[in-house]
Amino acid sequence: MLTHDSSPDMPKTPVPHDLLGAGDDFVATFQIEDTSVRGRIARLGDGVLDPILKRHAYPRWAAYLLGEAVTLAVLVSASLKFDGKVMVQAQGEGPVSLMVAEARSDGGVRGYLRLNKEKWDFVDRVNKGQRPHIPQALGRGVMALLLQPNDPNQQPWQSMVPIEGATLSDCAQMWFSQSEQVPTRVKLAVAEISEPGGTKRWRSGGALIQQVAGDDARGATDEPWDNARHLFDTIEDIELVDPDVPSATLLFRLFHETGVRIEPPKALTDKCTCSDEKLLDTLRQMPRDEIMSLAEADGAITADCQFCGRLYRFPVDAI
Numbered sequence: 323m324l325t326h327d328s329s330p331d332m333p334k335t336p337v338p339h340d341l342l343g344a345g346d347d348f349v350a351t352f353q354i355e356d357t358s359v360r361g362r363i364a365r366l367g368d369g370v371l372d373p374i375l376k377r378h379a380y381p382r383w384a385a386y387l388l389g390e391a392v393t394l395a396v397l398v399s400a401s402l403k404f405d406g407k408v409m410v411q412a413q414g415e416g417p418v419s420l421m422v423a424e425a426r427s428d429g430g431v432r433g434y435l436r437l438n439k440e441k442w443d444f445v446d447r448v449n450k451g452q453r454p455h456i457p458q459a460l461g462r463g464v465m466a467l468l469l470q471p472n473d474p475n476q477q478p479w480q481s482m483v484p485i486e487g488a489t490l491s492d493c494a495q496m497w498f499s500q501s502e503q504v505p506t507r508v509k510l511a512v513a514e515i516s517e518p519g520g521t522k523r524w525r526s527g528g529a530l531i532q533q534v535a536g537d538d539a540r541g542a543t544d545e546p547w548d549n550a551r552h553l554f555d556t557i558e559d560i561e562l563v564d565p566d567v568p569s570a571t572l573l574f575r576l577f578h579e580t581g582v583r584i585e586p587p588k589a590l591t592d593k594c595t596c597s598d599e600k601l602l603d604t605l606r607q608m609p610r611d612e613i614m615s616l617a618e619a620d621g622a623i624t625a626d627c628q629f630c631g632r633l634y635r636f637p638v639d640a641i
Contacts, residue, residue, distance in 0.1 A: 346370075346525060346565075348587040349400045352573060354531075355581035357546035361531035361554075362400045363569050364393055365562075366590065370431050371512075372524045373592045377631050381446070382514070383453045384418060384437055385524065389512035390490045391423035392433040393528035396590060397508075398467065399425035406471040412493075414485055416461025417442035417454075424629075427472075430593035432629040455488040465493050467501070498532070505533040507551055511559035527562030527569070529554070553577065594630035601625060601634050605641045613641055 346367030353360050366389075374392060375385045391410050399408040407426040413419065423433035445454050466482040481501035487493045491508045498506035512526040531554050533547040553576045561572050573582045605613060605623065616623050617638050624635045 347590045349396050349590060350569070350584055350587035351400050352582050352584045354546075354550055354577050355583055357550060357580060358534040359531050359546055359550040360534060361529060362397045363527075363529040363573065364396045364400070364590075365525070365527050365569055366393060366396065366431075367525040367565075368523060370590050370592045371526050374431070374433055375524045378434060380435065380437065381442060383446075384435060384442065384459070385514075386453065386512045387418065387459055387490065388421060388423065388433055388435050389524060389526045390510040390528075391421055391435075392425070392431060393510050393512070393526045394490065394494055394508070395423040395425040395433070396431060397528050397530050399427065400588065402427050402469070404471045404473070404476065406469065406473075406476075409468040409470065410465070411468065412460055412463065412465045412485060414460035414463025416457070416459055416463075417445055418459050421460070422629075425590075426595075428593075429588055429590050430595065431590050432592070432594050434629050436628075456485060456490060456493060457488075460485050465497060467497060494530075505547060505551075507531050507554050509554070509557050509559075509562060511562040513559075513563040515565075525563050525565070529557065529562065529572075550577070594627060594632070596627040596630060596632060598634065598636075601627075602636065602641065605636065613638065 346365040347369040349362060349364040351360065351362050371389055371392060375389055380388065391412070395408050395410040398410070402408065405427045407424055410421075410423045412421045417438050419436050419438060421433075421435040423431075425431050445458050449458070463485045464482045465485050466480055469479045471478065481497065483493070483497045483500050485493060486496060489510075491510050494508045494510075495506055498504055498508075508528070508530045510526070510528045512524070515523045515525060517523065531550055557572070557576070561567050561575075570584075573584070605625075613623065618624065621638050622635050623638060623641065624633060626633045
């Protein structure tokens with residue numbers, strides 16, 4: 323537990339940096355002590371975000387957008403009460419026609435986006451290389467969040483909202499407001515770190531807080547929420563991604579007067595769920611004539627996973 327005794331006679335205690343694990347690639351939930359405010363915080367780096375974004379060589383600002391979506395999916399997944407997955411999906415008429423980010427209860431993460439290069443290059447010229455806002459990148463469309471249990475007897479749950487707002491954080495806050503009707507603040511940040519020799523590494527950070535409804539035990543929750551929201555809104559992007567500012571330190575900076583109770587962090591991995599069996603099942607549902615039309619001269623069909631890029635090859639007879 324990160325705590326600070328606010329008594330004037332007591333010195334401030336140093337924050338233990340290892341509470342949220344060493345380095346990156348984790349998500350953790352937290353509760354601001356003696357308030358009705360709960361939250362989640364995540365860091366993604368070399369083990370998760372960097373390979374996901376480098377796998378497809380996206381344009382720089384498109385990679386930033388997908389990095390934010392993956393971080394958002396991770397934050398939402400920390401609240402899952404079942405084994406399954408969270409999918410953040412956006413579909414629009416803009417340069418990015420489809421964006422999918424997935425985070426699972428086992429810590430596996432994956433994501434990809436589909437991009438029209440001609441439309442993207444046009445927006446890049448209009449913006450003179452500056453980052454496009456959400457309406458420019460995605461255009462008119464919808465943002466959806468899907469909760470999918472692994473248990474086939476449990477029903478999936480999905481909610482959609484129009485794509486509105488300048489940033490993905492704005493879209494996420496609107497989704498929480500309209501779909502869950504829970505006051506929520508979201509911060510998402512992505513950075514490209516340059517190292518000696520020209521190597522670049524992707525990393526991201528994200529955090530959200532929510533107001534828990536009041537009851538007889540909690541009493542009124544508006545004032546604690548307003549205080550927490552004002553502090554949370556002071557977070558700068560660099561604080562979420564700076565490797566020299568551990569997440570524990572950031573939470574301590576924000577909420578040291580009341581203290582923060584943190585749950586054990588969950589480790590995250592870059593892990594796809596594609597397999598021979600899944601792809602074969604998909605192909606076997608296609609009409610025979612269509613399958614034959616896809617076959618190459620040697621009588622085999624090749625396909626790749628949109629997420630991880632793995633290449634599959636199957637003899638037509640196997641399908």
